[in-house]
Amino acid sequence: MSAALHVAGLTKVYGNGKKALAGLELEVPTGSFFALLGPNGAGKSTLINILADTVREGGGEARLFGRDLFAERLWSKRQMGVVPQEVAFDPFFSARELLHTACGYHGLRPDRAWIDELLERLGLAEHADKNTRQLSGGMRRRLLVAQALVHRPPLVILDEPTAGVDVELRRRLWQFMREINTHGTTILLTTHYLEEAEELCDRVAIIDRGRAIAAAPMRELLGELGNTQIRLSYAQPPGSALLADPLLAPFNPRLGEGGQLMLDYARQTGGFDGAYQAARTLFGAPQSLEMVSERLEDVFVRLTEKCEGQG
């Protein structure tokens, strides 16, 4: 099966000279719930805007379900539903009118049952006939999601869809997105809520300075690049001089609160034995041992900091 989205060598330099994409490579498998992460200015929104045709591409290739996105723009636009980062609406229309218009733009008769379902599932049913100016920030953002889904696109692109949405409604939104994904819709999500990405997405790519610096299934990324930390407690906290011992050097030794000895090892190297033995050799058997796995956020911070260091 072709990838939902395949991007190769995509570049973009803005008129002010800012290089937003520097040969981006990315593959979003069909049916995946894909997290596209990166610090501010990494190029996430530029990529989305290029795909949505609101920003011109510099160079490179993009294929949507195997077809050339740039050569088949009209077809591609029908396959995508894009939730832009900025919340903006035509001030003349109600929520329902906007959804009818969005259907029409895609060449479809308004599917009233689907529109009602979208409004209901996104908590907008009561506000359907209100002018968009009367909606709160969170409602507007959910209306953007409804607008992107109204033509039932096989690829949904969500650029920071939950900023400003309260916890309960956010949960309902994600539940709905999961259902849609289960029924075969590919979802590409950018978010700064990394715990959301970790919980929802089965694949992840991290981009920085217009390039992908990591891309893998979520579990693999956390497994391969995520460190595990062991925290060892002793009756007598280890002296800081011993932390410089070459035996501990590979494990980034440091003291935590209460004098806990903290050591990191990479999960992929299976380095637990090495770390534990080194500590035991120097300090004896610990009173207690705790293992803490790195979350996506830790991996993200480490990878992007490393990238910054290289830049």
Added chain:
Amino acid sequence: MNIPLLSNPRGLWTLFVREMHRFMKVKMQTLVAPVLTATLYLLIFRYAIGNRTVPGVGVDVVAFLIPGLVMMTMLQNAFANTSSSIITGKVMHVHIYLLMAPLTALEVVLAFLAAALVRALLVGLVLLLALIPFAGLSMPPHPWLILYYGVCGSLILAALGFVGGMWADKFDDMALINNFVILPLTLLSGVFFSSSQLPSLWQTINGYNPFFYLIDGFRYGFLGAGDTDPMQGIVATGLAALASALLCWRLWAMGWNMKE
């Protein structure tokens, strides 16, 4: 890249309806206000000038003013419809929905120009009905000239508004075009006077004002008299309407000043 000219008739219709809906939602501003303004112009000039015959044309001043006011109002409204829609969209960042829609450039341009034309014709018709009591009701000698110049003039101004909206980045830019280009050209185009009343230098300058021919041709349709022979301007007016629509199409297809 092979992009068809028309691929989404429902999309085109939706955009047209949306544009119509947009100006109908604020009809006090888009329909009633222009009619009131033009009626006030007529009253003021009627009582300021008195019952006179316009030199060079040989018709009563009220009969002379009415077609000019109607055409001027139509032109200004056609321009306002497209320009305000596009610049408002850009400033409020809602233009992206239009860029993201699977519509060809031709479909976008046709929908915008058609909606602007409908607004112009609607405003023109309402204004005409409002002004009939001042001049009486009689069958114009060349109704097809009225229709031709009315439609072509509105299309030209709608297209200029479309391009102006694309060019402008803020409302101030739009006000610049409106106040320093459109307003002087329409006011100085012979709405309130016959060209023959002007000094020869101004007559020459007026000869370069394209709006002068639009208004004169339109007026000729009502009165059977004007400053120029309306048949001379027919081909140029039609070509100008076509060329301005093609310009809109080309610029939209390029994404000129709409996409970074």
